[in-house]
Amino acid sequence: MKKIPSPRRPLTPTGGFRDQETRVIPSNRFGSSHGTSGELSRLEYCQKYSYTSTIFGAIAMQTLAKQILEHAAGLPEGTPLVAKELLHLGSRAAVDQVLSRLVRRGALLRAGRGIYVLPVESRFGTRAPSAVKMVEGLANQRGETIVSHGAAAANALGLTTQVPMRAVYLTSGPSRRLKLGAQMVEFRHAPIWQLIFPGRAAGDVVRALAWLGPEKAGEAIRKLRAKLPPSELKEVVSARSRLPTWMAQEVSALVTHD
Incomplete structure (x- = not known):
């Protein structure tokens, strides 16, 4: 069983650890300590991990956007959407980010700072909700x-x-x-x-x-x-x-x- 060297021991240029007798112990996780193959493998690993994280993050954002729109569609016309009432769907940072993206896509309207409303779809196209409906929803929501x-x-x-x-x-x-x-x-x-x-x-x-x-x-x-x-x-x-x-x-x- 290989002895794991102390974290305080310096790394060699090829990614291995140097012990007290200056003997190089190769790092098998990223490849051999001979040449530059270890460094290239480490770079490839990091790039692959970053790419995978980006893909999963994008999928999570798409799922959150779909959930927010489904939640908004289930509310009466003009009911304001605020981030604090969507925290059961995701973190505050994620919810804020998705709300901003939905506004840029035209899927939501930003009525004011932190207040969003769902446009109304009709046979004549998309329109903003009625002001009277929005006022009623705001009064109920804010008390x-x-x-x-x-x-x-x-x-x-x-x-x-x-x-x-x-x-x-x-x-x-x-x-x-x-x-x-x-x-x-x-x-x-x-x-x-x-x-x-x-x-x-x-x-x-x-x-x-x-x-x-x-x-x-x-x-x-x-x-x-x-x-x-x-x-x-x-x-x-x-x-x-x-x-x-x-x-x-x-x-x-x-x-x-x-």
Whole structure:
């Protein structure tokens, strides 16, 4: 049985170890110590190992990309994809790398920093998901309250014919902008009172009045009294303690003249 030399012993030019008596012990793993065949074998081994590692790495990335796309396809339209929710599929570094590659391929859209969405396939081609769907998915995912801006609320209630040109939402989260294809979606941080009654007509009334301001609030209240059912108006009245003084005073007219 060959004695394994100490790691501290110097290597000879041919890859063997030199013992205390300067006798060369050949390294059989990479070939003979005579000539340069040992050095060539070592180089070939390293090249083959590097090539094999590259092949297996590429296959792993392709598999991860397929898994991420399958995961995204199983989500409702517009649901944001973030790396932290994909760590059951691979490491953070691998997931980040594959997400970037999928964006370059056009398989995913980058809505913002670290936020991705799956394009929608239809018979007319590929399009970005609906902004409304993406907002719903973002609210559920982040636990934020996200509601339409006052301008959109006023238009929906018939208080103005002005149609908002941009998609703007109020949120309990930070202000930011996300991109859906060619469309920019803006989120503005808002005080809690502007976020009450999400998804309800009463909430739209509050946000519309906030956008119209004190000068136009009285006329808006008169129009709303004729348009909305009493139950919705009573819900607005019930929130007076949470509203600014000027708005609470205007809303109180609903009680006086009801």
